[in-house]
Amino acid sequence: MQIVVIGVGYVGLVTGTCFAEMGHHVVCLDIDESKIEQLKKGEIPIYEPGLQEMVLRNQKSGRLSFTSSYQEGMQGARVAFIAVDTPPLPDGQADRSRVFGVAKSIGLTMKEELLIVTKSTVPPGTTHEIRRIIEEQGKGIPFAVASNPEFLKEGSALADCLKPDRVIVGVEKEEDGYLLHKLFAPFMLSHDRFIVMDILSAELTKYAANSMLATRISFMNELSRLAEILGADIQQIRKGIGSDKRIGHAFLYPGIGYGGSCLPKDVKALVAQARALNSPLSLLEQVDAVNQSQIEWFINSLLQALADIEQPVIAVWGLAFKPDTDDLREAPALTAIKRLLANKANLRLFDPIAMDRAKQILPDNPFLTYCSSELEAAFGADAILLVTEWKQFRFIDMEEVKTKMRGHLFFDGRNQYAPEEMAKMGFYYKSIGQPVIESHALRTDSSKTS
Template sequence: MRITVIGTGYLGATHAACMAELGYEVLGLDIDPEKIATLSQGRVPMYEPGLEDLLERHVSSGRLRFTTDWAEVGAFGDVHFVCTNTPQRKGEFAADMSYVEAAFDALAPHLREDAVVVGKSTVPVGSAARLAERLAAVAPASVELAWNPEFLREGYAVQDTLRPDRLVVGVRSERAEAVLREVYAPLTGAGVPFLATDFATAELVKTAANSFLATKISFINAMAEVCEASGADVVQLSAALAFDERIGGKFLNAGLGFGGGCLPKDIRAFMARAGELGADQALTFLREVDSINMRRRSRMVELAREQCDGGFLGRRIAVLGAAFKPNSDDVRDSPALNVAAQIQLQGGQVTVYDPKAMDNARKLFPGLSFAPTAFEAAAGAHVVLHLTEWQEFRDLDPAELAAVVAEPRVLDGRNVLDPQRWRAAGWTYRALGRPGE
């Protein structure tokens, strides 16, 4: 069995390398020649721990190749995974399906008899049924569609592909299910649960999962707002809640909130699709989830202004973090950069440092200043904002950092720094949802 992967962005490059790791011959396709050239050299155009080693090994062995030729893909593959992006439409909440539709339209004329096309992109419920009709109009009658949503966490994508919590496949025939069971036999043989559903359920698993996670994050951040109003400590509150097995501690860390290329746009697209289906009232709570998340960014700006005696003019602010989360260089909808940009617009002199996301941050916010180290970013700062929870920032020596700042004031936007350690080194420590000194 030979596999192709259509779209070699974050999801596609990871899936292609991991399918090669499982022993398959894999051909990846992208319409961007520069990206294909980079991947063909065994290099990854993004930061993801472990991915480049995997890619380099299988490109070198010849098990994994890349192309821009649709005809080559059609002739090569038995199973075709479509991994194209579904961003938020400009000016709307709905998902932009144009990349997925274009991929299906370009692939369909080249498909061989009995090929199976497998969608992995996050799409509005109902998309698979519509795309199946689109395929049937052009591809051979024996071609089948399945939907196999991805559940990757940036920073853990290789692990999540090779050791997933579960595999979900939406199918309409026993043959399509059998093909995917064969593809994933190395994983199910190791005990990974395999769930076969209809198209709509498979599509909803991904959007429902992301909506639940976003809700949990915004719930604890709503509690942080109540804690700030009442003088309680949200970190202690979260720790106490985590002991309840019905709640658990994952995604219950109060802070600056979520960002990235998935959760924000996925919950908005889910709301939009529910409205199209006449079920908009079922998801009205997601509007508040989104609103709470965005309020945390504004609150961080307010706290920074308070630490600057009510105004940013003439003040230097160090921002530690640019990626939306650690172990990634992804700056899409980054809360850290959003806060940095807001402060700069209000007159602050902002300098940003991130261990991996500097190049991407510069492209997105060329007007911000950047420094090559945390210490250089903090030099002369009146307040230091910790906004992405990289281990490097947790390991900083607060006494050494205090020696380079203008005023030792730190705002912990992720609630992971040790307050006692920083205060003992002479810092004024504040955090979202926690009482001050």
């Protein structure tokens, strides 16, 4: 089947490539001409494990091609997926201008019967608007619209796309469901995980899923603050409640808040839509508020610990919003950097993958130093702030790290290490919702026993 995927970002490029991998003929279309030129040359503009090889393989086979022309992209297409970005507007609502721009372009260039599928995360009602915009162009060619919200996760996007937990589609007519089922069947050979519903419900399902995940995170983050005051350990609590089958272990990890291109914007967009419809989602409003205050809470405690140092040097480990991606959209590291710079800190930054992107985004500032390793970042630092839980941070020789530092503060926003071990090495180790173990207390205890 000939498919056109419109918007070649994280979602569009992965989706298009996976369809090509399954034998479909796919044209990926984007108005960003420089991106398309890059892709034609086999250069991948984003970091996603395994993606480069798969793009090259399918490009070579002739099943995957790239264009910036709607005329060319729409040629022969039976299904068009819309996968453009829907960033937040200042008031939190999703900006649908790109989606509507695509609808207009489709309406003007479609040549034969087409099923137009919204993959972008859009407020309920948007796919119906898309139908209206296409009709307005007045071509008279028969078409249908559908919704197919995307659930892939950056960092494991290929696996998520090739073997999805579920495929949700919202359709107007049964036959559109059959067509989409045929398209997705190769991804679900072992057992069918295809769920068909109406379009509005499919659109809302996406927001509901992300809002539920965000709620779990904010719940744990707020609870971690109470645990800390009580002297309880949130890690024990996490295991305790996660082992209840009704609750499960996923998304119970406390940290310095969720970021990325989806959770923050989707929660805000749903809250904004609900308010506009006079049916506020007060729980979700708090989920967002807790998320914003969590990072403030942690950075405040770091600044407090550094209060006696006039121009503290802080190593920031991890910039991407999560491991295995170079995506910095709404990354907690950016919020932390802004706060710390405002407090006259000298920052030494390191991320295994996102350094180039960080240099493009962050302002030129003499107080920012870009480092090529964790150790280099730690050099002369009064404190280390771990923001992203990259795997390579797990087994670092902390004794060596300590020798490079000027101070001994380690603020771990992702609870990566054992507090006792860190204290033994002489760190003041502050994590999320776990008691700080003072290293002198440990030394006194061991001197008693020896």
